[in-house]
Amino acid sequence: NYSHYYSGYSVRNIYLENGLRLVSTYSGIFLNDTIKISNPGYANGYFVKIRDQYYLSSDHLYVFKEPASFEQIGTGDNVFAGYSRKLVVYKNEVFSMNTKSVNRFDSSFELQPIHQGNEYYDMEVVGDKLLFSTQTGEVFVYDGLNVRELLKLNTRIRDIYPFKNTLYLSSEEGVYTIQDLNPGTLTLIAKTPFTVMVLVDAMRN
Numbered sequence: 001n002y003s004h005y006y007s008g009y010s011v012r013n014i015y016l017e018n019g020l021r022l023v024s025t026y027s028g029i030f031l032n033d034t035i036k037i038s039n040p041g042y043a044n045g046y047f048v049k050i051r052d053q054y055y056l057s058s059d060h061l062y063v064f065k066e067p068a069s070f071e072q073i074g075t076g077d078n079v080f081a082g083y084s085r086k087l088v089v090y091k092n093e094v095f096s097m098n099t100k101s102v103n104r105f106d107s108s109f110e111l112q113p114i115h116q117g118n119e120y121y122d123m124e125v126v127g128d129k130l131l132f133s134t135q136t137g138e139v140f141v142y143d144g145l146n147v148r149e150l151l152k153l154n155t156r157i158r159d160i161y162p163f164k165n166t167l168y169l170s171s172e173e174g175v176y177t178i179q180d181l182n183p184g185t186l187t188l189i190a191k192t193p194f195t196v197m198v199l200v201d202a203m204r205n
Contacts, residue, residue, distance in 0.1 A: 004033050006023065008027070012025060015047040024047060025042065026042045026043075048086075050087060060084060061073045073109055080101070081100055082101060085120070086123055087105075099120060100116060100120070102116075102120060121156065126162045129142065129181070130143075133160050135156050155172045156171060159197045174188055
């Protein structure tokens with residue numbers, strides 16, 4: 001084991017796999033601790049692997065090019081969709097969460113909106129559903145055809161984290177849980193203001 005200290009940097013996301021470590025900060029992107037990538041100069045979204053290709057959401061959408069550079073995908077954001085924040089695969093299709101919309105990417109990486117009208121903060125695949133959360137406290141569910149509201153809190157929901165049959169919602173009021181996507185089980189389990197993320201280990205810590 002070892003540690004690496006990024007002095008003075010605000011770390012936003014860490015991606016790890018064998019032979020590849022990418023640390024995204026507001027002041028630069030670091031590859032395997034030693035290489036600082038010059039463009040883009042910062043990252044505020046997620047770095048993900050989709051179908052053997054790596055993508056970075058950082059306002060604009062980028063594809064990673066070996067050995068250590070990024071190329072912008074011009075269709076990853078626009079004035080109507082907002083900035084790129086996260087990509088996931090749902091039902092063998094790529095979906096993009098942007099600041100102003102949730103979208104399906106077609107084969108040409110053109111954005112096809114499935115929901116608009118909010119500011120979006122997180123998106124996760126949960127079972128056979130796609131969930132996304134908003135600045136105004138909604139959690140929406142998409143089943144591949146239709147979008148419906150699952151629940152609404154009176155607080156910004158920054159993070160959705162599924163663990164077995166429990167869904168953890170990180171909000172500015174604290175951490176909520178629901179069971180089996182049943183909003184009737186909504187429980188505030190931690191009064192920790194401005195929670196931005198929850199992770200659960202195998203021992204439910």
